[in-house]
Amino acid sequence: MTESQLADDANPLLAGLAGPRTPDPCALVIFGASGDLSRRKLLPALYALARNGLLPDAFAVLGVGRTEMTDAGFQAHMRGAIEQHGRFAFDEDVWRELAAGMRYVAAGLDDESAGGPVTDALKALERERGTAGNRVFYLAVPPAAMEDVVAAIGTWRPAGGWRRLIVEKPLGHDLASARQLNAFVLERFFESEVFRIDHYLGKETVQNLAVLRFANGIFEPVWNRQFIDHVQITAAESIGIGSRGAFYEHTGATRDIFQNHLLQLLALTAMEPAADFTADAVRNEKVKVFKSLDRPGLEQLVRGQYGPGFVEGGEVRGYREEEEVASESVTETYFAAKLYVDNWRWAGTPFYVRCGKRLARQETTIAIQFKRAPHLPFALDSDDDARPNVLLIHIQPDEGVSMTLNAKVPGYGVTIRGVNMDFAYGGAFRTDLPEAYERLILDALLGDAILFTRADEVEEQWALVDAIRAHWQADPDGLAGYVAGSWGPSNADALIHGDNRSWRRH
Amino acid sequence: MAASLTELHTVAEVRSELSRLRDDTGREGQPVGRTSLLTLVAWVPPQWQEAAGSTLEGLAHEQPSRAILLMPRAEIAAERSHADAPPWSAQVTLRAIDGAAGCVAAEVVTIDLARAAGAASIVLPLVRSDLPVFLRWRGPLPEDAEPFGALLGVADRLIIDSREWAGPGAGYAALRAAFGEVAVSDISWRRLEPWRRAVAEQGRPAGPSVRMAVDGPALEARLLAAWLGSRLRAHVTLEHREDEHVTRVAVDDEPIRQPRRTHRSSSALLSGELNQLNRDPIYEEAACALSSVTI
Ligand SMILES: NC(=O)c1ccc[n+]([C@@H]2O[C@H](COP(=O)([O-])OP(=O)(O)OC[C@H]3O[C@@H](n4cnc5c(N)ncnc54)[C@H](OP(=O)(O)O)[C@@H]3O)[C@@H](O)[C@H]2O)c1
Numbered sequence: 001m002t003e004s005q006l007a008d009d010a011n012p013l014l015a016g017l018a019g020p021r022t023p024d025p026c027a028l029v030i031f032g033a034s035g036d037l038s039r040r041k042l043l044p045a046l047y048a049l050a051r052n053g054l055l056p057d058a059f060a061v062l063g064v065g066r067t068e069m070t071d072a073g074f075q076a077h078m079r080g081a082i083e084q085h086g087r088f089a090f091d092e093d094v095w096r097e098l099a100a101g102m103r104y105v106a107a108g109l110d111d112e113s114a115g116g117p118v119t120d121a122l123k124a125l126e127r128e129r130g131t132a133g134n135r136v137f138y139l140a141v142p143p144a145a146m147e148d149v150v151a152a153i154g155t156w157r158p159a160g161g162w163r164r165l166i167v168e169k170p171l172g173h174d175l176a177s178a179r180q181l182n183a184f185v186l187e188r189f190f191e192s193e194v195f196r197i198d199h200y201l202g203k204e205t206v207q208n209l210a211v212l213r214f215a216n217g218i219f220e221p222v223w224n225r226q227f228i229d230h231v232q233i234t235a236a237e238s239i240g241i242g243s244r245g246a247f248y249e250h251t252g253a254t255r256d257i258f259q260n261h262l263l264q265l266l267a268l269t270a271m272e273p274a275a276d277f278t279a280d281a282v283r284n285e286k287v288k289v290f291k292s293l294d295r296p297g298l299e300q301l302v303r304g305q306y307g308p309g310f311v312e313g314g315e316v317r318g319y320r321e322e323e324e325v326a327s328e329s330v331t332e333t334y335f336a337a338k339l340y341v342d343n344w345r346w347a348g349t350p351f352y353v354r355c356g357k358r359l360a361r362q363e364t365t366i367a368i369q370f371k372r373a374p375h376l377p378f379a380l381d382s383d384d385d386a387r388p389n390v391l392l393i394h395i396q397p398d399e400g401v402s403m404t405l406n407a408k409v410p411g412y413g414v415t416i417r418g419v420n421m422d423f424a425y426g427g428a429f430r431t432d433l434p435e436a437y438e439r440l441i442l443d444a445l446l447g448d449a450i451l452f453t454r455a456d457e458v459e460e461q462w463a464l465v466d467a468i469r470a471h472w473q474a475d476p477d478g479l480a481g482y483v484a485g486s487w488g489p490s491n492a493d494a495l496i497h498g499d500n501r502s503w504r505r506h
Numbered sequence: 507m508a509a510s511l512t513e514l515h516t517v518a519e520v521r522s523e524l525s526r527l528r529d530d531t532g533r534e535g536q537p538v539g540r541t542s543l544l545t546l547v548a549w550v551p552p553q554w555q556e557a558a559g560s561t562l563e564g565l566a567h568e569q570p571s572r573a574i575l576l577m578p579r580a581e582i583a584a585e586r587s588h589a590d591a592p593p594w595s596a597q598v599t600l601r602a603i604d605g606a607a608g609c610v611a612a613e614v615v616t617i618d619l620a621r622a623a624g625a626a627s628i629v630l631p632l633v634r635s636d637l638p639v640f641l642r643w644r645g646p647l648p649e650d651a652e653p654f655g656a657l658l659g660v661a662d663r664l665i666i667d668s669r670e671w672a673g674p675g676a677g678y679a680a681l682r683a684a685f686g687e688v689a690v691s692d693i694s695w696r697r698l699e700p701w702r703r704a705v706a707e708q709g710r711p712a713g714p715s716v717r718m719a720v721d722g723p724a725l726e727a728r729l730l731a732a733w734l735g736s737r738l739r740a741h742v743t744l745e746h747r748e749d750e751h752v753t754r755v756a757v758d759d760e761p762i763r764q765p766r767r768t769h770r771s772s773s774a775l776l777s778g779e780l781n782q783l784n785r786d787p788i789y790e791e792a793a794c795a796l797s798s799v800t801i
Contacts, residue, residue, distance in 0.1 A: 011709065012710065013702070013706035013737050014706045015788055016786065016788035017706055057766075
């Protein structure tokens with residue numbers, strides 16, 4: 001029986017009124033509400049959802065932080081954040097409705113009694129707003145505070161309502177700590193209640209990757225080792241580490257970007273079609289990719305650190321001169337690897353991945369490079385004139401997809417040039433793509449976990465990173481320098497040139 | 507914005523003017539992007555021209571597309587009645603819209619028609635290949651077949667706004683005939699959606715006949731009542747008070763909770779319809795049941 005038939009039988013008036021789903025009444029409790037993430041991302045995202053009518057009528061936000069603030073002070077602070085970071089013009093009516101359900105409690109939650117004021121405020125707010133005991137807890141606190149907060153809220157079981165927990169990265173710093181964190185959380189919450197954020201998965205183009213692959217009949221038949229020469233995944237930033245030196249010193253590019261974002265992009269590129277587009281089916285397929293990833297040898301890995309240079313015309317200092325960075329630091333700000341997915345579809349097809357700071361430009365892309373045409377029946381000066389086709393998926397900026405094709409240059413002879421076919425997201429659809437956090441918060445409120453990572457995915461990702469880092473321990477001198485504003489260290493070029501291939505330059 | 511300077515009289519002229527403007531317009535010498543979703547054909551009698559202009563203006567930012575505006579003009583017909591006068595003339599404008607993702611083009615071909623017959627033969631070679639064609643028909647549907655029937659033959663979806671109709675008379679006969687041929691959207695039906703949801707959420711009324719009270723535009727009130735009747739297979743008696751928008755609804759004297767304020771511009775409403783590709787059987791049933799509502 002279809003959904004509409006069910007609606008027809010129960011209440012025929014509901015037929016055809018599916019529309020966007022709105023979440024059940026609920027209260028969102030943000031731990032770390034006085035922090036940067038709340039200000040820059042969470043509140044602007046909530047405001048956008050409110051403006052688009054996607055929040056339930058009965059909705060409340062309880063901010064928790066250690067900083068003392070009144071409700072009015074918190075509201076004023078958040079209003080400023082929305083005005084500064086929101087993507088829509090500020091509308092008083094939308095704000096008034098959202099702010100009416102917004103409260104703040106100052107609490108540290110480092111011992112169990114500290115939770116009392118939070119639960120008291122939450123219960124009062126729930127009664128006032130009619131949120132039916134449904135609670136979403138958002139952990140926007142530093143990793144060191146995570147367990148304290150989870151321990152406290154793990155015991156708050158609302159009578160009747162459901163509860164969900166949204167967890168931010170970093171989800172551990174190696175396999176052992178990730179396992180420990182998962183175990184700690186899963187002693188108190190069911191896996192189905194936990195929503196681990198990798199904000200890349202909230203991006204429109206990343207979701208479009210599945211649509212591109214599985215809703216177009218022309219790609220899937222050639223999406224394999226027979227037709228694809230190799231895949232390049234790049235997450236390049238031109239910015240440095242800013243004021244996050246202390247954090248970055250203990251993290252590095254491998255843990256910060258490769259472990260989560262790059263590996264997720266790789267999994268979405270390489271995975272088999274799921275039987276259906278449900279959270280567990282998709283996540284099962286991603287886990288299979290992680291399990292098939294060959295453990296790379298040291299010769300398949302490159303790590304680097306930026307020195308001084310020029311970025312976008314401005315002179316910038318090297319990593320070791322950044323604030324709160326050790327003068328002898330060996331933290332990698334660049335990471336590249338050649339990886340293989342050992343399965344029937346991909347055996348022998350390299351996936352070159354790279355990420356880093358202070359690179360030539362900001363771009364996140366997945367480039368699928370197809371094999372060359374097997375034979376060219378034209379008299380050309382060089383076979384290089386006919387370049388391989390590349391399907392390029394732009395994740396950010398300039399979200400879209402482009403395909404390079406070979407075309408004849410108009411004229412009397414046969415000259416071949418590569419031309420680009422571009423599908424720019426903003427060009428085809430509305431120019432304002434929703435922010436990743438809007439989609440992710442909405443999905444968590446709806447209880448849809450498809451865009452969130454599961455405990456076993458996170459652990460598989462860390463297992464690979466641990467294997468990589470173990471090589472480095474045995475190779476302490478392997479950190480290469482690179483000039484800020486370049487495309488990374490020269491041995492990254494050597495990694496791919498050795499296979500008669502080269503990195504995409506732009 | 508770039509516009510053609512001369513009047514164009516053949517499809518070939520229109521096409522070459524479009525490509526010339528596209529080459530000229532663009533950001534930093536780059537030609538504008540050509541990603542395209544649809545062709546919108548709008549039938550715009552003189553009294554709707556101002557409204558159509560402002561809707562189109564807003565639409566450019568939401569749905570980059572090719573719009574073909576057909577403007578039947580009584581005075582042109584008189585001027586050009588002599589045999590060798592061209593039956594139509596066109597102007598092309600191309601607006602480059604700068605967005606985060608680069609520059610895209612919204613193309614508008616405005617066609618002054620000296621006579622209505624044959625309009626579809628101008629439209630057909632100008633629609634974008636392999637993309638859906640939406641026909642926005644301004645004002646009441648005509649009783650005579652031309653050019654409505656032929657334009658409907660080009661379209662995948664007909665979009666009307668029954669708020670533009672004087673009454674439920676003949677237009678609905680043409681509309682019911684269209685149901686068999688193409689998918690149909692009524693913008694008034696979309697405006698009613700929050701109210702339909704609110705009525706549905708109140709639960710289904712009991713009994714074989716229902717009383718409904720609506721303050722709002724006459725046809726919208728009727729459509730709401732017809733929807734209720736067709737869904738419930740019940741007879742509906744409507745009590746109606748004229749208002750600019752639907753402001754109050756009651757079912758069997760039970761007031762319906764006012765839905766959240768949803769003011770959507772005419773461009774946003776039209777843009778919403780341009781995202782719909784399937785038939786809407788619930789609407790079709792409601793439109794067919796209009797005459798069974800007792801007022
Ligand atoms: N900022 C981003 O763009 C971003 C992006 C991705 C992930 N994240 C992750 O999100 C989390 C928060 O990041 P952030 O940038 O917002 O950090 P932040 O600006 O330092 O804010 C941390 C928040 O947590 C609160 N807090 C700190 N220790 C606490 C404790 N022991 N008990 C209760 N509350 C405590 C702070 O309260 P007081 O300041 O009032 O003491 C503050 O509200 C981190 O895990 C981070 O890795 C952030």
